[in-house]
Amino acid sequence: MKTFNLGGVHPEENKLSGNSPIKVCSIPTTVSIPLAQNLGAASVPIVAKGEKVKVGQLIAKGEAFISSNIHSSVSGTVLKIDDIMDASGYRKKAIIINVEGDEWLEEIDRSADIKREISYNKGEIVSIVKDSGVVGLGGATFPTQVKLMVPEGKKAEYLIINGVECEPYLTSDHRLMLEKGEELLIGISILMKALDVSKALIGIENNKQDAIANLKKLAVNYKGIEVHELQVKYPQGGEKQLIKALINREVPSGKLPIEVGCVVNNVGTAFAVYEAVQKKKPLIERVVTITGKTVKNPSNYMVRIGTPLSFLLSEADSMPEGTGKVINGGPMMGKALTTLEIPVVKGMSGVVIMPEGEAKRPNAYNCIRCGKCISACPMGLEPYLIALMSEQNKFESCEGERVMDCMECGSCSFTCPSGRPLLDMIRVSKNKVSQIIRLRSNK
């Protein structure tokens, strides 16, 4: 069975919510939709205080090249455009809407029937994806239309669809592949048409046998789409690792997947593309996993963007006693939240709730040079060395050790027997090195 060859770890899978179907979360009384929900420049609001909006209406425009549109996820009145606390505790601009009823824009097709015919050409698909504010839903929130515009001189050969979901606990992609398989495959066909490729490979880890079987059965009817079963190994969902596992090509350091003829998209993104193109429905909701060992019913919710997390958690009835940490994302790459009063955003794939004992980090001891982190690093770096140099403020040397190749998967910290916060120190060095690079290019 295929997998990538360099590094990787095997954290406990804990896919507790894998068998619970996607439930629809009810609509809260107010939503706050942040303006910076994608990688790149923040969007610019085009509605004013007191204005009435409908579900699916454009409320903020992405004007820069790497930026995306934002649509209202509810119908109601714009209360204000103000600073709200985001997941990091810093205040960011958001549009706050008071919910009144649930009135959708007329052109949005809300019926459940599946529309198979693709009646748009390449350019039209890209512009619909751009207008609908679709971003990469795997977590990085890179605007999808930018991925679909292959730079001149490059040629895409493969569309790679990421259904790996290697992050422990999270199951939102798994449920999507099970429940929306048909829509997903149509979305993939649309992406193939936009990229002008004849082959699409879906990579799924073999701990999701039902999803593999479901997609394999459905894919028979779609030309050029193949489903590949992959061995379970973290971080297979990293795009470079997935390309290596599926077609055995290596993306050069500092380059994008298009360098080896690939475009990688998440299954959630493919589904959002289907809805945008076939149903005219912009990206206004997404699947969020609420899970954790102490949570009563770990489950998956279809949530409108902007819903307060505290509302979602109370709807899921999952804030058990003795909670020590609430993590936005999975336990490996996610970040702990400072407050629950934050809205659900496009990049939020799940929330993991950890009891106090589990949440605490181990005490850090000295590095014993055992080299476990080196064999775990999927990018072939030397995490112990970068972390030590980062501690001693030797950031130029860190750059020489290719610290910018680090994708922050956390395999090094996970495997360290001395409990050293390796990833933290590498992140410090990544921040400093990017500062140095910026200064150098400004000169």
Add this chain to the structure above:
Amino acid sequence: MNTVILYAVLALSSIGVLAAIILYFIAQKFKIIEDPRIDLVADLLPGANCGGCGFAGCRNMAEFIVKNETLENVSCPPGGNDVLKQIGPIIGQVAEEKAPMIAVLRCNGSLKNAPSKVKYDGASSCFFVNNLFSGENGCPNGCIGLGDCVTSCLFDAMYIDSETGLPVIDNEKCVACGACVKSCPRAIIELRLKGKKDKRIFVSCVNKEKGAVAKKNCEVACIGCGKCVKECKFEAITLSNNVAYINFEKCTLCRKCVESCPTKAIHEVNFPARKNKEASELTEKETIVN
């Protein structure tokens, strides 16, 4: 037998003489003429290589001074005026007297004034925390208290007070080299005039949020009400981005603003205690002495 020794000694000494002659001519040819005053100046400098003057070490500064024969725009924070006065005669210049400075922490978000809302147990670096989140007490501009400044201090003039969780600057040891100012990711530390008899007045807050928001995170935050601006007769206080700033060059240390501040965000340091009741409460609240 003796002849063998003789030949060896002769051969070696002739090689030695020959090498000495070659070395002599090469040394003459590639002679570097250095101004002897550079050594004199470098010997007078403290040799801490702290970088407070902006040069790459003391020797580098000495070279600059001798080459340009000027003492304008140069300063040696650890050496102070004394050192420059001594350097003056060497290059035939008179050093102008500069008022001594000191590093000042402009945050009073101690564990008591700004209690922690969350707990952080990652890498111990203010720079990292600043990039990651707003900090344990929720103030996005306040002191994180992990001591990047303490590590940067070459003069052992700073330490973290375990009671307040804030760094403390030693009045005697601080030489105002500015290393801590550069190391602070939130630009909380500022170099200010040391003041007559070490008396100083400053706004101990740098938050840029609106008053109500700031007050939620920290009891002693500057809320940008502007009372002190009205109170000050010397136009030393300005208000921008919801926070007041006292210009230390205009401040006459009259203490009117300290009395007027509703959140006790303005600090007075090294003043004699006040007589009336109100004021004694005020000094009690003050936790930083630097």
